[in-house]
Amino acid sequence: MENYIAKTNLELAIETKNLEVIYGDHQVVFDSSLEFPRHKITAIIGASGSGKSTYLRSLNRMHDKTVTVNGQIVYRGVDINQPSVNAYEVRKQIGMVFQRPNPFAKSIRNNLVFPLKENGITDKRVLDERVEESLKEAALWDEVKDDLNKSALELSGGQQQRLCIARALALRPDILLMDEPASALDPISTEKVEATMRKLRRNYTIIIVTHNMQQASRVSDFTTFFHQGRVVEFAPTQELFQTPRVKMTEDYISGNFG
Numbered sequence: 001m002e003n004y005i006a007k008t009n010l011e012l013a014i015e016t017k018n019l020e021v022i023y024g025d026h027q028v029v030f031d032s033s034l035e036f037p038r039h040k041i042t043a044i045i046g047a048s049g050s051g052k053s054t055y056l057r058s059l060n061r062m063h064d065k066t067v068t069v070n071g072q073i074v075y076r077g078v079d080i081n082q083p084s085v086n087a088y089e090v091r092k093q094i095g096m097v098f099q100r101p102n103p104f105a106k107s108i109r110n111n112l113v114f115p116l117k118e119n120g121i122t123d124k125r126v127l128d129e130r131v132e133e134s135l136k137e138a139a140l141w142d143e144v145k146d147d148l149n150k151s152a153l154e155l156s157g158g159q160q161q162r163l164c165i166a167r168a169l170a171l172r173p174d175i176l177l178m179d180e181p182a183s184a185l186d187p188i189s190t191e192k193v194e195a196t197m198r199k200l201r202r203n204y205t206i207i208i209v210t211h212n213m214q215q216a217s218r219v220s221d222f223t224t225f226f227h228q229g230r231v232v233e234f235a236p237t238q239e240l241f242q243t244p245r246v247k248m249t250e251d252y253i254s255g256n257f258g
């Protein structure tokens with residue numbers, strides 16, 4: 001397959017150059033060069049097993065040392081895939097929200113305060129401000145403000161996912177990676193998470209992996225299609241859905257992918 005290089009003229013938040021990810025001797029991502037525009041939502045779509053999550057996790061250095069990641073991940077002019085770059089510091093700037101909401105078994109407030117304290121923020125006034133701001137950004141504040149000491153596990157699935165978004169935002173990251181953030185949610189919760197994402201785009205760059213074509217077309221500004229660990233195309237979402245560059249993308253988005 002040709003090596004497609006996804007480029008845009010917009011200001012970039014992060015880009016990968018010739019990225020490869022290999023589990024043991026099983027290569028999953030091949031020669032992937034992609035640019036992610038700043039303050040936009042980019043959806044990564046593709047069949048199950050095409051390497052979407054593996055690629056996403058490489059962007060904030062989530063893979064452990066047993067996984068080989070070759071190529072460059074350029075963030076603010078620095079290749080953050082170099083061993084000298086501290087992965088923990090990368091994850092402060094580039095947060096992750098997972099498919100299944102995973103709040104800590106603590107109060108709503110402590111879900112947000114705990115990671116902040118771990119990052120050296122201890123002033124109560126600052127902590128209270130961050131809690132309120134991030135819950136507002138994640139569109140959860142009005143639903144929980146009267147009882148922040150309630151256990152996070154008593155929240156609905158959709159509320160738990162918005163709490164996990166708030167927890168990622170509390171650290172004031174620059175980029176938010178979301179791996180199928182609504183696939184475990186009912187339609188009403190999905191709508192709330194999508195509406196939250198659209199608002200967040202004002203201040204954050206969002207990269208979302210999704211299986212859901214409607215979701216990609218509803219929320220994202222740009223879409224990239226992965227096939228067998230390679231970037232097949234990248235375009236503004238409406239363009240990609242209306243006039244895909246190659247037949248493989250057309251087949252996938254119309255459900256004819258065999």
Ligand SMILES: Nc1ncnc2c1ncn2[C@@H]1O[C@H](COP(=O)(O)OP(=O)(O)OP(=O)(O)O)[C@@H](O)[C@H]1O
Pocket residue numbers: 023026028046047048049050051052053054055211
């Ligand atoms: N930790 C791992 N160790 C070994 N192989 C893995 C690991 N994680 C994923 N894989 C393999 O990598 C390939 C790509 O998986 P990945 O989850 O990245 O694809 P995906 O496109 O996100 O799929 P899905 O949409 O089903 O989540 C699969 O063959 C999978 O079995």
